[in-house]
Amino acid sequence: MIAVSKIRTFPWGKVVPFTILLIFSIPLILGIYWIIISTFSVSTRGLIPIDSAGNPGGLTLANWSFLKDPEVWRLTWNTFVLATTLTFGVLLVSSMAGYALSRINFKGRKTFLGSTMVLQAFPATTLLIATYFVLRFISGVPLLSVFGYDTLGGVILVSIATQLPLGIWLMKGFFDAIPWDLERAALIDGCSRWRTFRQILLPQIRPGIAALSVFSFIIGWSSFLIPYSFMTNQDTAVISTYINRLMQDTAPVNYSTVAAVGLFQLIPVIFFFIFTQKYLLAIFAGGMKGGS
Amino acid sequence: MGLKTVEEISADSAFSFTPGKSKLGNKYDWLIFMGPAMLLVGVFFIAPVIIVFIISFTDMSSLTGFSNWSWIGFDNWIKIFTHPQSSQHVGVTVIYVFFTLVFFNVGLALVLSILTTHIPKAAGFAFRALWLIPRITPVVVYIMMWRYLMADSPYGIFNEIFFRPLGLDTSEMVSAHPYIAIILVNGFIGASFGMIIFTSAIESISKDMMNASLVDGANIMQRIRHIIIPQIKWPLMFVTTFQTLSLITSFEQIMILTDGAYGTEVWSLWAYHKGLNNYFGQFQWGFAMALAGILVIISIVFCIAYLKFFKFSDMIQEPKIETL
Numbered sequence: 001m002i003a004v005s006k007i008r009t010f011p012w013g014k015v016v017p018f019t020i021l022l023i024f025s026i027p028l029i030l031g032i033y034w035i036i037i038s039t040f041s042v043s044t045r046g047l048i049p050i051d052s053a054g055n056p057g058g059l060t061l062a063n064w065s066f067l068k069d070p071e072v073w074r075l076t077w078n079t080f081v082l083a084t085t086l087t088f089g090v091l092l093v094s095s096m097a098g099y100a101l102s103r104i105n106f107k108g109r110k111t112f113l114g115s116t117m118v119l120q121a122f123p124a125t126t127l128l129i130a131t132y133f134v135l136r137f138i139s140g141v142p143l144l145s146v147f148g149y150d151t152l153g154g155v156i157l158v159s160i161a162t163q164l165p166l167g168i169w170l171m172k173g174f175f176d177a178i179p180w181d182l183e184r185a186a187l188i189d190g191c192s193r194w195r196t197f198r199q200i201l202l203p204q205i206r207p208g209i210a211a212l213s214v215f216s217f218i219i220g221w222s223s224f225l226i227p228y229s230f231m232t233n234q235d236t237a238v239i240s241t242y243i244n245r246l247m248q249d250t251a252p253v254n255y256s257t258v259a260a261v262g263l264f265q266l267i268p269v270i271f272f273f274i275f276t277q278k279y280l281l282a283i284f285a286g287g288m289k290g291g292s
Numbered sequence: 293m294g295l296k297t298v299e300e301i302s303a304d305s306a307f308s309f310t311p312g313k314s315k316l317g318n319k320y321d322w323l324i325f326m327g328p329a330m331l332l333v334g335v336f337f338i339a340p341v342i343i344v345f346i347i348s349f350t351d352m353s354s355l356t357g358f359s360n361w362s363w364i365g366f367d368n369w370i371k372i373f374t375h376p377q378s379s380q381h382v383g384v385t386v387i388y389v390f391f392t393l394v395f396f397n398v399g400l401a402l403v404l405s406i407l408t409t410h411i412p413k414a415a416g417f418a419f420r421a422l423w424l425i426p427r428i429t430p431v432v433v434y435i436m437m438w439r440y441l442m443a444d445s446p447y448g449i450f451n452e453i454f455f456r457p458l459g460l461d462t463s464e465m466v467s468a469h470p471y472i473a474i475i476l477v478n479g480f481i482g483a484s485f486g487m488i489i490f491t492s493a494i495e496s497i498s499k500d501m502m503n504a505s506l507v508d509g510a511n512i513m514q515r516i517r518h519i520i521i522p523q524i525k526w527p528l529m530f531v532t533t534f535q536t537l538s539l540i541t542s543f544e545q546i547m548i549l550t551d552g553a554y555g556t557e558v559w560s561l562w563a564y565h566k567g568l569n570n571y572f573g574q575f576q577w578g579f580a581m582a583l584a585g586i587l588v589i590i591s592i593v594f595c596i597a598y599l600k601f602f603k604f605s606d607m608i609q610e611p612k613i614e615t616l
Contacts, residue, residue, distance in 0.1 A: 017407040021419050024400065027480065028422060030449050031437035038440075046452025097329035106322035112330070118595040119337060121534060123541035125560065126587040129567035129580050130340035133347070136358070161336035164329060193321040222430035225544045229568055243432040244548060247439070255440055255447070262433035269428055277421055280428070281488060 039063050039260040063260035072242070072261070079238040079265075082156060082227070083220030089160040090167045090216045091209060097164075098171025099197050103183070113172070119165035128229055131158055135230055152236050155227050162226070163216060170283065174208035175201060211279035214272050218280075221268060239265045344588055348581035354574055361578070368582035377562075385559045388474055388546075389539040396479025397535040398528070401486025406516060408487075409494050420491065426481045435548040438477050442466050470554035474546050481545070482538075486531040493524040529601075537594040541587050560587055 034047055041049030042058035051058025066072050100106070101113050132149065135158070139148025147153040178201065186196050202209070224240040231237060237245075243265065246258045273280065348368050352361040372378055404423060408416035426434055442465035445451040451462040466473045497520065505515045521528070543561035550556045552565060567580025 014411050017410050018415065021404070021407050021411070024404070025419065025422055027438075027441060027450075027476075028425060030453070031441050032425065034440060034449055035433070035437055043447075045446045046449050048452075093328045093332060096325040100322045100325035104322040104325070106326075109322075112326065114599065115333075118599060119333070121537060121595055121598055122337070122591050123538055123587075124337070125543065126541050126584055126591055127337070127340035127344065128564065129577070129584055130343040130347070131336060132568055133343050133577075134335060134339055157332070158336055161332040164332055168329060193318065194324070197325070218428055222428070224431050224548070240430055240432045243430075243436065247432070247436055247548075248551075255436070255443075258436055259440075262430070262436050265430050266433050269430065270425075273421075273424070273428055277424070281420075281424070 035259050035263055035266070038256045039263050041256055043254075043256060063256045066257065066261055067264075072239075074235075075237055075239050075242050078152060078236055079221055079240075082152060082159070082223070082238060083217045085156050086159050086163070086220035087213050087216040089156065090163045091213060093160065094164055094167030094171045094212070095202065095205075095209070096197070097168045098173075098175055099201060101168065101172045102175035103180075104193075116165050116168045116172075120169060122165075124162040125225065128225070132230065150231055150233050150236075152231065155230050158226050158230065159220060159223060163219060166283075167212060167216070170208065170212055171205075174205040178204050207279070211276065211283055214276045215280060215283050218269050218272060221265070341588060344581050344585050347577055348585045350578045352577040353579075354577075364578070368579045369585075371579060372582055372586065380555070381557060381559045381562045384471070384555060384557065385540065387471060388478075388556075388558055389536060391471075392475045392479045392482060392539055393532065393535055395475070397482035397486055397539070398532055400479065400483040401531065402490055402528075404483060404487045405490035405494055406520060409491060410512075420484075420487060423484045423487055427484045431544055432548060434481070435477065435545060438473075438549065439466065442473060466550060467554055470550060470556045474549060474556050477545050477549055478539070478542070482535060485535065489527050489531055490524055493527040494520060497523045533594065533597065537591060540590060559583065563587065 030047065034044065037047060037049055038044045040059050040061065040063070042051050042060050042062070044050065048056055049058055050056055097112075097116075101109060101116070135147075135149040135154045138154065139145050139150075141148075145151070147157050183196050183200055186200055187193070191200075222240065223238070224244065227238045228241050228244065231241070239261070243258060243261050246261065247253060349363055349365060350361045351364045351367070352358070356362075404419070408419045410416075411419075429437075440447065441449045443449075443451070444464040445456050445462035448462070448465070450465065456462050461468070501519060501523075502515070505519050510518070541560050543558055543564060546552070546556055546558060547561055547564070552558075552561050557565070563580050563583035566576050566583060568575070
């Protein structure tokens with residue numbers, strides 16, 4: 001009882017932490033609010049929408065006219081292809097490797113597991129220039145040139161590779177959590193490793209697969225640096241590089257238009273985020289919890 | 293991955309079963325499962341690391357092309373130490389990494405995780421979700437938001453709402469205070485990483501210990517100082533080292549925000565500009581690889597340190613392999 005009454009009179013209460021949090025969050029709240037407001041305004045002064053004469057008001061849908069532009073839809077399609085193939089690639093490759101690392105005893109298993117873990121911390125951005133040479137080399141190999149420099153295929157492969165350490169580590173964790181009995185029975189009954197993996201184990205880790213899918217899709221949908229570095233061709237550009245081009249334009253930037261394209265790219269992310277934030281939190285923390 | 297007959301598998305597994313040492317499935321099954329991952333890691337992690345060091349010993353550039361280059365030994369590495377711009381790039385990198393780390397990626401992360409665990413659960417969760425938004429927002433959209441926040445009057449939000457009413461300077465903030473700009477922009481993304489890890493660490497501190505501190509009349513500062521910080525010592529060290537490395541090597545946000553203008557070209561962006569992307573289309577791959585090579589060496593040192601100090605090797609001992 002003493003403890004309870006103490007908590008009730010706890011001097012800091014709930015108000016102070018709440019206020020401090022709000023103050024720190026001001027830039028985020030203002031920024032998000034501005035993105036939404038400005039996409040429906042001719043222009044903005046601070047957070048106030050104004051019309052072309054400079055008076056408050058001037059709400060419009062004109063900024064969304066880019067939706068009628070076929071180029072934007074082609075970029076959107078490219079982005080979608082990048083995000084979905086990245087997701088499938090990451091899921092396939094990391095679930096297979098995660099299975100082997102969790103269930104099969106082979107030479108070099110520990111080494112690979114250790115490097116998977118360490119590679120999560122290894123910043124792939126340091127290797128971008130060298131990756132350019134790898135892609136250049138792949139371009140020169142017959143049949144493989146669809147995965148070379150300046151192709152969507154190449155960008156997808158590089159993106160998959162950079163997501164693998166996290167993906168494999170998570171998948172291995174999911175497999176580790178599944179009891180071994182069911183699978184052992186199947187194997188002893190003569191089921192192949194591949195069938196056991198596909199028909200018995202994969203269905204068991206559905207929540208994990210869903211979480212990693214959403215995570216990978218968001219990564220692919222938002223990615224900028226890899227497409228920007230390895231796809232100079234405008235035909236295969238993605239929304240991120242398009243927005244960057246609009247922003248870096250030498251002519252004065254019409255922020256309301258750019259903001260509309262930005263919100264267009266942001267909407268699917270926020271949508272996924274709202275419905276899956278619990279899983280996403282687990283991934284953001286889970287992959288990196290090592291050593292804590 | 294051909295399917296095997298029942299006989300083959302029986303021979304492999306069930307009938308040759310000995311406890312503690314059974315071999316289930318085919319001997320080379322692991323290769324099929326590991327193959328794609330090993331290939332990708334080999335091609336896009338291991339090969340690039342080797343390429344970085346090989347090319348750093350050549351004079352390869354857009355002038356020599358891919359065929360007319362020659363070996364020049366350690367010239368590129370020596371050039372790093374004699375280059376007139378090196379100290380400037382080191383300086384901005386150190387400032388950027390230090391202040392982002394102290395004030396945001398660790399400092400603010402700690403503040404956010406402590407505060408959100410001391411307000412009602414739903415509100416705490418909502419704030420943490422809000423702080424995750426910078427991390428999940430497409431980076432170009434996020435930078436666009438900051439550009440407008442920091443734009444000059446009468447457009448910029450900070451200037452219009454806070455500085456103009458106070459009669460302060462209302463010029464464009466990115467060019468006026470470039471270091472503050474890059475630190476803020478990266479810090480608001482970086483804080484969420486530590487926040488998530490610290491939050492789960494704080495939530496796992498036993499309730500008894502937390503309540504005991506209240507009963508003993510500890511105030512919030514004493515509680516942070518004597519209960520929370522000692523209890524989350526390891527996560528703190530982990531986040532600090534992990535974020536140090538990722539800050540040293542990250543340049544994406546800076547590139548979109550300033551592209552290295554106003555003295556904000558950090559080391560990694562310098563390497564990127566030299567080797568892959570610059571205004572003039574003149575690339576010095578040999579030198580750029582030496583610049584990147586420094587970062588690769590730093591990264592490898594950090595990774596070895598993780599293995600040693602965070603007992604990563606202990607974590608990879610226990611999985612369920614087929615010792616029955």
